[in-house]
Amino acid sequence: MSLVSLTAQAEDIQLMILNQDSLPVPYAQVRLENGSGLVADIQGRVALPHSFKEQVVTVKAIGYTITQIRLESSPQQRIILKEDPKQLDEVVISATRTSRFIDDIPMPVTIINQEMIRQSGALRLSDVLREQASLQLTGDHGVSVQMQGLSSDYVLILLDGEPLIGRTAGTFDLERIAVANIERIEIIKGPSSSLYGSEAMAGVINIITKDQKGKQIGIQSRYRSFNTLDLGATVDLNGEKTDLSVFLNRYRTDGFDLNPSLPGQTAAAYKAYTLQTKFGYKFSDKLRFTLALRGYQERQQNELASIVNGEVIGLRTTGRQTDFNINPVVSFTPSSDLTITYRNYLTGYETLVKTWDEFDNVSSDPFNQTLNRNEIQTDWQWQKNHLSSIGIGYLSESVDALRYEGLTRFDAFYLFGQHQWTQDRSSLVLGFRWDQHSQYGQRLSPKASYQYNISKNLNYKVSIGGGFKAPDFRQLLLNFNNAAVGYYVFGNQRLQEGVEMLQDRGLISQILIDPSTFGQLEAESSLSLNTGFTWQKERFKVSTNFFYNDINNLIETLPFATLNNRQQAFTYRNVSSVFTTGLELESSYQWRAFNFNLGYMYLEAKDREVLNAVREGQYFRVNTSNYGGLFNRSRHNANLKISYLNNAHDFDISLRGLYRGRFGFADLNGNLILDMDQEYAPGLFSLNASASKTFNDNLRLEIGANNLLNQVIRQDPTNPGRLLYVGISYQLTK
Structure with a gap:
């Protein structure tokens, strides 16, 4: 919606937009029948030309129910908005x-x-x-x-x-x-x-996690196939100045196995615990403090089989992973049009994997990563249709693991800015970010987005932006040997010393690519276009989005040497560029108590260097029609959702069909590209259903099934087949 400020004249209709406590709702948005709009001032006041009398206008504000009214001829009118947290x-x-x-x-x-x-x-x-x-x-x-x-x-x-x-x-x-x-x-x-x-x-x-109001306690449990049990509890104790929310969750599963003929499971059994809490204190209307904490721990165990020199060796593994987040935020609003926010964010991730062979020899692989970031952001609404934001920050990230040599650390300083400009029928967002990184140097990332309301039912959007991805610790500094299988992986900066080590030990049988030609890794960069239309009339909405992403300096893993055990040694380098393009479609329609939703995506994802080589005839019996592009991408994806909500009896039913088209899975002819029908995994259709009933606004029972038709393909290890579940939740609210 576009907004415009008008100067009140004597004959104007003066609207006063208030909440249920008769307090003004600042900057409420008023949409007119012709598709244009206005915005109220800090006192909730807005002036409309007298010519708009008896027309229907739509009023909305964050946290309030969207309200439609027919204007009267009276020069002064009050509009009361009802609070509605769900509207958020x-x-x-x-x-x-x-x-x-x-x-x-x-x-x-x-x-x-x-x-x-x-x-x-x-x-x-x-x-x-x-x-x-x-x-x-x-x-x-x-x-x-x-x-x-x-x-x-x-x-x-x-x-x-x-x-x-x-x-x-x-x-x-x-x-x-x-x-x-x-x-x-x-x-x-x-x-x-x-x-x-x-x-x-x-x-x-x-x-975005829940931010409840009031005082309430809730418990939830759900049991589903593979002996999976999920238990949760929430506690909210919120007052006039103090807010406190606590969430606890325990999750356990026996995992599943798609190939029982081999030792171990496709998905290992594990237990996981989550604790998350939010605390907020309002010092005044201008100063607020919040603190968010989260902790997670997971423990798992599995069995594996390794083949070394033709001999099968049984392996037993246990794993533990832990992560935490600490996020204090101070928000200061000295005036209604200025907000200054300081954020500190500390997070850590730790894993420990132990592996025992059949002789009870044990090896450990610890990994510890931390990130600390400090940031200040200022938002200034210097006019009703101009909002400017600027931020500055510093972050440090470190990793300590056996697979890296000592403690490694990255540091970065960054500056970002953004301006949002809203006019009569259009809106424009311009932004940039400048990064100074200790490893890859400077990087500027711009972005521009524009929306134009062609009519009250139709709008057009276009967004152009640049992105980047810095080489990570793994790609730069990894020094890893899988002793069970016998391969090596070296980061780009560890390659030369890795080659010398392998040669000294006499492990190399053939050099495939001269390591001296690899050069230093550069940050990956992209240029992206997203554009499309949205049409909405009453209860019917259709959105389309065409996208194109062009990525340069793509970092890929590739072998540089063959070892005596017929395994390979790998490293990373910038070797190619890729592009992805396609169309996304989302539509929804509401008819009485039914909701219908349809989604579809068409995708092309290809390596430009391979595509050019195919056009030049460098691949035997491969042309542009049978070159399938990047592996593990489906050209067609779709979903259809039908839901029924009965408010009178507090129950709902949902039926959802999901389709993923065929995707490239393996290179069977050794040319390293996707070009044969046998190299594709088949498409898959999944049918999901659920139903729930609420009693006395507090107790809810549910039952459901995912993948009702039990469709399974061996190339998708994330799909265990049919999942049945039942659940119960109880909300004790004061």
């Missing part, structure tokens, strides 16, 4: 780091609210994201997510706006996040490096 689901924070309505965000945004999370039967974050057509989940070092064809390395995962660390081979395992206390999930598509820096090249997933 329509507010987006991640896209601009300021609160804005989703209709006013000039970039592709998806919001997953509490109702969607509950209907999915989700226990962990992966369960929720799996039902999004615009995302693809993969099983590489845990359950990870792809966005617009870009892998998990390029998707930044935030918890209440702060980054979560602890990636294995670049993958953040989504199973680490419980969902019972999630308020909503914001998915921002396209590079967000202008606000969040490295790892946000593909986009951002911000997990």
Whole structure:
């Protein structure tokens, strides 16, 4: 919606927008029938031309029910807005780091609210994201997510706006996040490096936890297939000046096995515990302090089999991973148009993996990563349609592990700025971020987004931005030997000494690529375009988004030598550029108590260097029509959701169909590209259903099934087959 300030004239209609306590609602937004709009001042006042009498206008403000009224001829009118915390689901924070309505965000945004999370039967974050057509989940070092064809390395995962660390081979395992206390999930598509820096090249997933009001206690439990039990409890003690929320969760599962003929399980049995608390204190109307704490611990065990020189060796493993977050925030609002926020964020991630062979010889692999960030952000509403933000920060990140030599550390200083300009029928967001990094030097990431309201039902959005991803510790400093299998991996800066060590031990049989030609790793960079239309009329809405991502200096893993045991030694280098392009479609329709939602994504993801080589005939019997592009990407993804909500009897039913098209899985002919039908994993259709009933507003029972048709393919280790579950929750509210 576009906003414009008008000067009140004598014949104007004077609106006074108030809450239920007769207090003014500052900067409430008023939409006119012609699609244009106005914004109230700090006293909740707005002036409309007398010619608008008897027309219907829409009034909305953050935290209040959207209200439609027909204007009267009276020169002064009062509009009372009803508070509605659920309406906050329509507010987006991640896209601009300021609160804005989703209709006013000039970039592709998806919001997953509490109702969607509950209907999915989700226990962990992966369960929720799996039902999004615009995302693809993969099983590489845990359950990870792809966005617009870009892998998990390029998707930044935030918890209440702060980054979560602890990636294995670049993958953040989504199973680490419980969902019972999630308020909503914001998915921002396209590079967000202008606000969040490295790892946000593909986009951002911000997990926003619940911020309850009042005093209440709730307990939840859900049991599902594979002896999986999820227990949770929430406690909220909130007063006039003090807020306190506590969330506890215990999760256990026996795991599952898709190949019983081999030792061990596809997904190991494990137990996980989560503790999260939020504390807030309001010193005055101008000064507020909040402190968020989170702790997570997981323990697992499994059995494996390794083959060395043709001999099968049984292995037994145990693992422990722990992470914590500490996030104090001070917010100072000296005036209604100025806010200064200081944030400190300390997070740590630790793992310890122990492996026993059949002779009880044990090896340990400890890993410890920490990140500390200090940041100040200033937001200045210097006119009603101009909001400027500027921030400055410093972060340090360190890793201590046997696989690296000693304690390694990165430091970075950054500066970011953003301006949001809203006019009559359009809005513009301009932003940048400048980083000075101790390893890869300076980096500037710009972004521009624009929205134009063609009519009251149709708007157009376009967003262009640059992103970057710095080489991580693994790619620069890794010194790793898998003793069970017999391969080596060296970071780019450890390559020369690694080659010398292997040669001294007489382990190399052939050098495949001269290590001296690799050079120093450069940061990966991208240029991205997102553009599309949104059409909405009454209860029907359709959104389209075309995207194109161009990535340069892509860092890839490749072998540089063959060893005497026929294994290989690997390293990292900038070797190619890729592009991903496609179309996303989201539509929804509400008919009586039914809601219909349809999502679809078409994707092309290819290596430009390989594509050029194919065109030049460098690959035998490969042409542009049978070159399939990057592995593990589906060209077609779709979902269809039908839900029924009966408010009179407090029950709901949901039926959801999910389709993932075929995807490249293996290189069978040894040419290192996807070009044969046999190299594809088949497509998969999953049918999910759920139903719930609420009694006396406090007790809720639920039952459901995911993957009702029990569709399983061996190439997807994240899919265990049919999952049945039952759940119960009880809310004791004062």
